[in-house]
Amino acid sequence: MILWKIIFKNAFRHKLRTALTVLAVAVAILAFGLLRTVISTWYASVETSSATRLITRNAVSITFPLPLSYYSKIRQVDHVEMVSYGNWFGGIYITEENFFANFAVEPETYLELYPEYLIDEDQRSSFLRDRRGFIAGRQLVERFGWEVGDIVTLEGTIYPGNWEFQLQAVYRGRDENVDESQFFFHWEYLNETLEETDPAMADQVGYYLVGITDPDMAAQVAGEIDALFANSPAETITETEESFVLGFISMTETIIEVIRIVSLVVIVIILAVVANTMAMTTRERTGEYAVLKTLGYSGGQITFLIMGEALIISLCGALLGILLTYPAAQGFRQALRAFFPTFNVQPDTILIDLGIAVIVGIAASLIPSRQAVRIRIAEGLRRIG
Secondary structure (H helix, E strand, C coil): CHHHHHHHHHHHHCCCHHHHHHHHHHHHHHHHHHHHHHHHHHCCCHHHHCCCEEEEEECCCCCCCCCCCCCHHHCCCCCCEEEEEEECCCCECCCCCCCEEEEEHHHHHHHHHCCEECHHHHHHHHHHHHHEEEEEEEEHHHCCCCCCCCEEEECCCCCEEEEEEEEEEEEEEECCCCCCCCCCHHHHHHHHHHHHHHHHCEEEEEEEEEEEHHHHHHHHHHHHHHCCCCCCCCCEEEEHCCCCCCCCHHHHHHHHHHHHHHHHHHHHHHHHHHHHHHEEEEHCCCHHHHHHHCCCCHHHHHHHHHHHHHHHHHHHHHHHHHHHCCCCCHHHHHCCCCCCCCCCCHHHHHHHHHHHHHHHHHHHHHHHHHHHCCHHHHHHHHHCC
């Protein structure tokens, strides 16, 4: 009990120095937490991917279409329960700054394959009945202040022209990792228009979404689908939804690695700040440690005093940084919601923050405590005053 009283008094003896150190640690923990959240957000779509969903796309590139006639052939493959399809539409709402993902999909099967999109049944029925209707995520609707029944016009980029849609349904995510910023409308509406304006682009889809009965059969089903279209003008690559998403993420792997490196640099900064503070306090208290030795305190007890002080400072900074992380993440999400529709601080990030604080506190006290233990009593007493 006496040792703990000494630790707390020492930790806050120099209030300004302690406050500045705690603040520095808090800023570093805040930066580390945000960087970790960026990485976890990058992989959020991987976490929500289903083992029973496969993606079939053109073997050349996803920008190349596939014939609509592939639908019936894929449907006949063993262990295939349901097939849907869609196109990336790439429409612009008012200005290019208002970016959000928008797709033309076969609505009924698509929604069945994504049970994580929760929709009111009445709105769902209205959407399925209305060929010009669209469904949007809750976050997207809140972003632009849309209401059910509103007419929304998108300017086509891949498919030129002004396309009018009516909001019929709003979906919400089953959990916080589900993207609520997407826009879906009827593929048939797109195709009927293309049949009139550009027949060469009609009856083509960007990808097929394949629901299978057994995730253990994913590799076999994928192989059978691709074998159907081998040596055809439009060969296919079929992969799990997770692999498909990871393929996109791999294009930005360099950015992710840079973020990881920066987060490690932040840890080094925290260690340097706390270590510098502990080195200064140990030098100032050399005489005090010598007195403690004469009173019979062991080297382990002196080490405990120094290490405890470092841990209190680093943990105070970490707790402050963690408290600041949540409002900072909220502000980050609001500022960059077009690029990070989900930006949630994960529990494991908080645990890592606390773990770093403990490691930093221990590591920063190793050298100062070693010096305090090894100093001779006579030498230490000379430094008093």
